[in-house]
Amino acid sequence: MALIRDLWAQQREYVASQNVTGAYLDYLEAHFSMSLTLRRRLAMIDWLASRIKPTDRVLEWGCQHAVDSCIYRLRFGPEIELHGCDCVAADSYRPFYEYSRLQYAVIQHPYVLDYADGFFDVVTSNGVWEHVDYEYESLREVFRVVRPGGRFLVSCLPNRHSYTEAVQRRMGHTAHDRLYTMDSARAQLKDAGFEVVSTEYRLVVPTMLNGFPDRVKNLYQKFDRPVWLANALLERTWPFYRVASNLMLAARKPE
Secondary structure, eight states, rough: OOOHHHHHHHHHHHHHHHHHOOOOOOHHHHSSSSSHHHHHHHHHHHHHTTTTTTTTTTETTOOOOHHHHHHHHHHGGGEEEEEEEEOTTTTTTHHHHHHOOOOEEOSSSSSSSSSSSOOOEEEEEEEGGGSSOOOOOOHHHHHHHEEEEEEEEEEEEEBTTHHHHHHHHHHTTOOOOBBBHHHHHHHHHHHOOEEEEEEEEOOOOOOOTTTHHHHHHHHTTTTTHHHHHHHHHHHSSSGGGGOOOOOEEEEEOOO
């Protein structure tokens, strides 16, 4: 947590000093300001990192600030080769990119990725897939750039049956362009050519509290630890995990 908070502080200073546009400070504030939302982000990165090797060449697809790659750099050291791509300007998140030593590329096409066939050992999608405009074509592009035997790791895919998603939509917050069931996500990965090797449901308790007053968020944060412990129990308990916020899928490109 300390690393992310330090980089977040550097990002605020950088934006203020350079008058950088497109840095989405509100988005970062929502994810990094509360300890519970920070735990949420780190839990997703933990899941991804557990399926990555220090010798892998990794693409963080739709990386935006690339905080995931910062954690990979911290954990795996100098050997891991980290790439990222998104639609934001290359200098939007300089403190994060410099720490991670990310090889960043601005996406120039609605779905085509400017990488050679089979270039990556791993491609990650952490809250990205549901936002792309050309869904099938984008998944096929990911399939193309993953090497045979390589992995496509999907985290934070919004669950159609999530009760927190339903509440957020009733409150007028529709951050997710599409919702998925585990079956529909598996089917789309299969259509793109992947083999799905594992699936999980994650995050049963609310973590973001978008739309709630600050006093409610501040009160909720005081119960950070017991709330997170309760979430860990509910994630392992049927039927509660079926209404979790997120779907997690690990897929493999056949050799």
